[in-house]
Each structure stands twice: as structure tokens, then as C-alpha cells.
Amino acid sequence: MACIFCKIASKEIPADILYEDELVVAFKDAKPIAPVHILVIPKEHIESVADLKDNHEVLAGRMIMVARRLAEELGISENGYKLLFRVRKYGGQEVPHIHLHLLGGARLSENIKPVE
Numbered sequence: 001m002a003c004i005f006c007k008i009a010s011k012e013i014p015a016d017i018l019y020e021d022e023l024v025v026a027f028k029d030a031k032p033i034a035p036v037h038i039l040v041i042p043k044e045h046i047e048s049v050a051d052l053k054d055n056h057e058v059l060a061g062r063m064i065m066v067a068r069r070l071a072e073e074l075g076i077s078e079n080g081y082k083l084l085f086r087v088r089k090y091g092g093q094e095v096p097h098i099h100l101h102l103l104g105g106a107r108l109s110e111n112i113k114p115v116e
């Protein structure tokens with residue numbers, strides 16, 4: 001059974017898609033935590049950054065370049081933004097299909113502390 005982001009990539013379930021090419025899809029996060037909150041995912045099912053292989057170098061680069069271009073197009077580039085990969089359990093990753101968060105449109109707080 002395909003994972004939820006595989007289903008978004010294959011249009012089995014709807015998402016607000018902003019960009020798509022042969023390798024990646026970018027769509028709005030359903031529960032945004034910033035004025036601009038977009039997820040960039042590969043069409044290929046890869047669980048996390050920790051599961052990338054050497055042959056994924058072009059794909060990983062594409063994800064960053066797409067986020068960069070969307071930031072430019074959405075007018076959040078000059079002030080700046082965050083790019084975030086959560087990785088597995090301690091990184092707080094909830095969806096096990098690698099995704100790059102593009103977060104911006106406001107100054108964002110730092111909140112990276114060990115949980116008690």
C-alpha cells in the first residue's frame with residue numbers, strides 16, 4: 001500500500017501542488033506552521049535523508065533547488081526562510097517519505113531543544 005506522500009505524488013489524493021517535474025512534487029503543507037509552508041518530495045519513495053543512497057545525489061539537489069526557486073517566486077527569499085529535513089524518530093519525522101519543509105514569510109523562532 002502506497003504511503004500518503006506517494007499518493008499525493010501520483011494524484012491519488014489531492015494536494016495544493018505548486019510545482020512538479022520528473023523527479024519531485026512541491027505542495028502546500030495541510031497544517032502550516034508558518035505563513036509559507038511548502039513540502040518538496042521526491043516521486044520515488046525514500047523514507048528519510050538517512051535512507052538516501054549515492055545515486056540520489058541529483059534528486060537531493062533538485063529538492064533544494066526547487067525549494068529555493070519557490071521561495072524566490074513567493075517573495076520570501078530576500079528576508080530569508082528555513083529549509084528543514086526531519087529525520088526518523090528523534091528528528092520528529094512523522095511521515096516516512098522524505099520531505100523538505102520550506103518555511104517562511106515571517107521571522108521564525110529557534111526551538112531545537114532535547115525533550116525532557
Ligand code: AMP
Nearest residue numbers: 004015028029030031086092093094095
Ligand atoms: P514531518 O513531521 O517532518 O514528518 O512533517 C510531515 C508534514 O506533512 C506535516 O507538516 C503535516 O502537516 C504534513 N502533511 C501530512 N499529511 C499531509 C497531506 N495529506 N497534505 C499536506 N500535508 C500533509
Ligand code: ZN
Nearest residue numbers: 003006045097
Ligand atoms: Zn511514499
